[in-house]
Amino acid sequence: MKFPNPPAMKFERAWFDLGGVNRRNFLKAMSLPCLAVACKAACRAAPAEASPAADADARYVAEARFYEKLPYKKIKCKLCPRECVIDDHERGYCGVRENRGGTYYTLVYSRVVAMNVDPIEKKPFFHFLPGSTAFSIATAGCNVNCKMCQNWQISQVRPEQIQATYMPPEQVAAQAARNACPVIAYTYSEPVVFSEFMIDAAAAGRAAGLKSVVVTGGYVQLEALKKICSAVDAIKVDLKGYSQKFYKEVVNGELKPVLDALVNMRKQGVWTEIVCLVVPTLNDSDEEFKGLARWVKTELGPDVPLHFSLFHPEYLLTNLPPTPISTLERAKAISDAEGLHYVYIGNVPGHPAESTYCPNCRQVLVRRTGFIVTDVRLKKGRCPNCQTVIPGIWS
Amino acid sequence: MLSKSEITTRRIFLKSSLGLGATFMAGCASGSDRGAGPQGTAPGGRSRVVIARDEKLRVGNSSPSQDGILKILDRALQTFFDRDQPGEAWKQLVRPGEVVGLKVNCLAGRGISTNRQLVDGICERLQQVGVRSIVIWDRLNADLESVGFKIVEGNAGIRCFGNDSAGYEQELAVYGNVGSLLSTTLTRICDAVINLPVLKDHGIVGVTGALKNMFGAIHNPNKYHLNVGDPYVADVNMLPAVRQKVRLSICDAITAQYEGGPSFMPQWAWPYNGLIVARDPVALDYTCWQIIERKRAEKGMESLGRVKREPVYISTAADSRHQLGTCDPTKIQVVET
Numbered sequence: 001m002k003f004p005n006p007p008a009m010k011f012e013r014a015w016f017d018l019g020g021v022n023r024r025n026f027l028k029a030m031s032l033p034c035l036a037v038a039c040k041a042a043c044r045a046a047p048a049e050a051s052p053a054a055d056a057d058a059r060y061v062a063e064a065r066f067y068e069k070l071p072y073k074k075i076k077c078k079l080c081p082r083e084c085v086i087d088d089h090e091r092g093y094c095g096v097r098e099n100r101g102g103t104y105y106t107l108v109y110s111r112v113v114a115m116n117v118d119p120i121e122k123k124p125f126f127h128f129l130p131g132s133t134a135f136s137i138a139t140a141g142c143n144v145n146c147k148m149c150q151n152w153q154i155s156q157v158r159p160e161q162i163q164a165t166y167m168p169p170e171q172v173a174a175q176a177a178r179n180a181c182p183v184i185a186y187t188y189s190e191p192v193v194f195s196e197f198m199i200d201a202a203a204a205g206r207a208a209g210l211k212s213v214v215v216t217g218g219y220v221q222l223e224a225l226k227k228i229c230s231a232v233d234a235i236k237v238d239l240k241g242y243s244q245k246f247y248k249e250v251v252n253g254e255l256k257p258v259l260d261a262l263v264n265m266r267k268q269g270v271w272t273e274i275v276c277l278v279v280p281t282l283n284d285s286d287e288e289f290k291g292l293a294r295w296v297k298t299e300l301g302p303d304v305p306l307h308f309s310l311f312h313p314e315y316l317l318t319n320l321p322p323t324p325i326s327t328l329e330r331a332k333a334i335s336d337a338e339g340l341h342y343v344y345i346g347n348v349p350g351h352p353a354e355s356t357y358c359p360n361c362r363q364v365l366v367r368r369t370g371f372i373v374t375d376v377r378l379k380k381g382r383c384p385n386c387q388t389v390i391p392g393i394w395s
Numbered sequence: 396m397l398s399k400s401e402i403t404t405r406r407i408f409l410k411s412s413l414g415l416g417a418t419f420m421a422g423c424a425s426g427s428d429r430g431a432g433p434q435g436t437a438p439g440g441r442s443r444v445v446i447a448r449d450e451k452l453r454v455g456n457s458s459p460s461q462d463g464i465l466k467i468l469d470r471a472l473q474t475f476f477d478r479d480q481p482g483e484a485w486k487q488l489v490r491p492g493e494v495v496g497l498k499v500n501c502l503a504g505r506g507i508s509t510n511r512q513l514v515d516g517i518c519e520r521l522q523q524v525g526v527r528s529i530v531i532w533d534r535l536n537a538d539l540e541s542v543g544f545k546i547v548e549g550n551a552g553i554r555c556f557g558n559d560s561a562g563y564e565q566e567l568a569v570y571g572n573v574g575s576l577l578s579t580t581l582t583r584i585c586d587a588v589i590n591l592p593v594l595k596d597h598g599i600v601g602v603t604g605a606l607k608n609m610f611g612a613i614h615n616p617n618k619y620h621l622n623v624g625d626p627y628v629a630d631v632n633m634l635p636a637v638r639q640k641v642r643l644s645i646c647d648a649i650t651a652q653y654e655g656g657p658s659f660m661p662q663w664a665w666p667y668n669g670l671i672v673a674r675d676p677v678a679l680d681y682t683c684w685q686i687i688e689r690k691r692a693e694k695g696m697e698s699l700g701r702v703k704r705e706p707v708y709i710s711t712a713a714d715s716r717h718q719l720g721t722c723d724p725t726k727i728q729v730v731e732t
Binding site: 072085088089094147157158315 | 621657
């Protein structure tokens with residue numbers, strides 16, 4: 001196995017290696033010590049037990065929690081708005097949940113395919129324990145198929161197509177603690193599709209005094225969302241764009257359920273931030289930026305941080321250039337003008353809009369360069385200059 | 396629906412062929428083909444679809460006999476290629492020394508999957524024409540084993556394994572709305588592929604036949620059932636390795652199913668006792684679709700269109716962008732034998 005070097009400052013990429021994953025290569029890889037998972041060398045997690053290639057491994061299989069049984073051994077998945085109706089022996093759109101004889105199972109419980117210790121700013125969370133590290137994990141699978149996916153090698157594959165490590169919830173918490181991470185992050189692919197594992201791992205983390213954060217597309221049904229909200233401390237939603245057309249043609253999903261989920265996250269009281277990956281020519285019009293900002297202000301409030309991130313050509317959109325910085329600045333200017341208090345520019349290291357400013361007196365409160373926090377001036381969640389309360393989870 | 400006039404018996408077909416005195420080039424370079432042309436074309440540029448049936452092949456729940464299947468296989472291939480001997484027919488398709496893949500469909504288990512006896516018969520005929528390396532493949536070893544195939548790896552002879560053994564390419568193959576990693580069985584191991592789908596209803600995309608069976612060659616079929624599989628099924632078949640290597644489709648319609656698929660639902664299955672052969676996968680799928688529609692009508696069921704499962708991907712596969720074949724019934728010659 002080889003582990004690629006990380007491209008500098010790319011959008012929340014996972015560490016993984018799909019390279020030639022077949023039984024032969026897998027067995028070969030297994031013969032090498034300490035290469036059991038696609039894990040960054042810097043991750044000091046203890047060598048975890050390597051999984052056998054066979055997907056029949058019962059350790060990863062647990063009954064799903066969000067579905068209903070239908071006649072003829074069919075089931076209807078109730079996890080995401082897609083509501084896949086699935087025949088016996090078949091899987092849903094996400095590829096990680098399977099109908100076996102009329103009972104629905106997740107195949108990715110404790111099946112970790114990527115883990116890393118990341119700065120929380122990489123998620124990005126800018127109003128959540130700045131400067132802290134997050135023990136970040138993912139399983140295979142996703143319930144959408146974005147043409148610009150930055151992590152498609154893990155999000156768009158089936159569990160058995162990629163090497164994994166068996167890491168049950170208690171071990172996730174233990175690994176986070178061992179790596180001195182106060183936070184566990186469920187990220188890289190789509191945590192909604194491994195909800196059962198995430199909810200249990202978050203509970204194990206909470207019992208150990210750790211917080212949990214989720215990085216998600218927010219394409220989830222209300223019942224599952226409520227369970228997730230009650231288990232975790234913060235959610236960052238990748239709002240892919242602000243048009244149904246973009247969601248249909250580029251994301252293979254729908255916009256409205258994501259907006260509904262965001263409103264419900266706020267109702268549930270979980271800390272929420274939003275990222276919009278700006279893709280040149282596809283979701284970068286003034287109208288979309290303005291519509292998005294207005295919607296956020298009206299439905300969620302002006303204090304919800306909104307990050308506009310730079311797109312790198314990936315997956316099925318390699319024909320497009322990276323987002324011009326001027327486009328991101330235009331998006332920020334429009335959103336600022338609409339009255340949002342915390343609008344950031346992401347994936348542009350050194351840009352002034354990476355830092356947090358007081359919306360009242362414009363004093364720098366958290367200074368950042370890339371993922372590095374260089375200064376935190378907040379005093380008990382307030383601006384030290386004008387005492388304005390800055391929303392977020394600061395300690 | 397196919398009208399009576401669109402169905403040609405073998406006798407009529409032979410007569411018309413003789414009358415025209417037509418000869419057509421075969422898809423492979425081994426020589427002329429008095430029957431089907433490169434794309435399975437019949438006289439007038441029509442796509443030929445051969446249906447070989449034997450109503451005694453399978454009675455009730457009995458398994459079809461090896462001899463019985465071999466007989467209709469020979470009849471189907473000889474008719475398709477217009478040859479007197481089975482070996483002569485197979486020589487139009489493959490060359491000695493080639494590695495030939497047999498893409499079976501085993502997802503639904505023993506009830507309705509590509510029959511082992513059919514696969515055995517094809518292997519026998521391929522070996523008789525000098526093919527020494529044959530790969531029986533599908534998505535998963537477990538699926539193959541569930542219908543009685545034994546997993547055999549190695550480098551030669553008759554092998555059998557799933558994509559989970561062989562692995563996938565690391566580079567995406569992209570066409571239209573599809574981006575997938577292709578099975579290395581297709582891309583690296585096989586020189587040619589014979590597609591062996593089954594004839595059945597599909598609860599999402601309407602019908603699963605030759606075109607849909609190639610979902611078994613990609614790593615992410617779960618992503619491409621949206622919108623009744625349209626245009627995804629057609630797009631997958633446009634991927635160069637699929638388009639270039641699949642030489643013939645032999646649809647196993649010994650047991651067919653008109654509702655409740657893709658899982659096996661015995662209450663909606665019936666013994667069609669046939670094989671359906673074509674080079675044109677669109678024509679074959681169109682023909683399969685019509686067979687299912689006729690059965691649904693016979694059973695008093697609504698058409699697939701009425702239940703919002705019309706397999707529109709078939710016409711997409713025939714459109715000017717894809718040109719994978721034809722679904723125009725006036726351009727399809729169905730030969731029953």
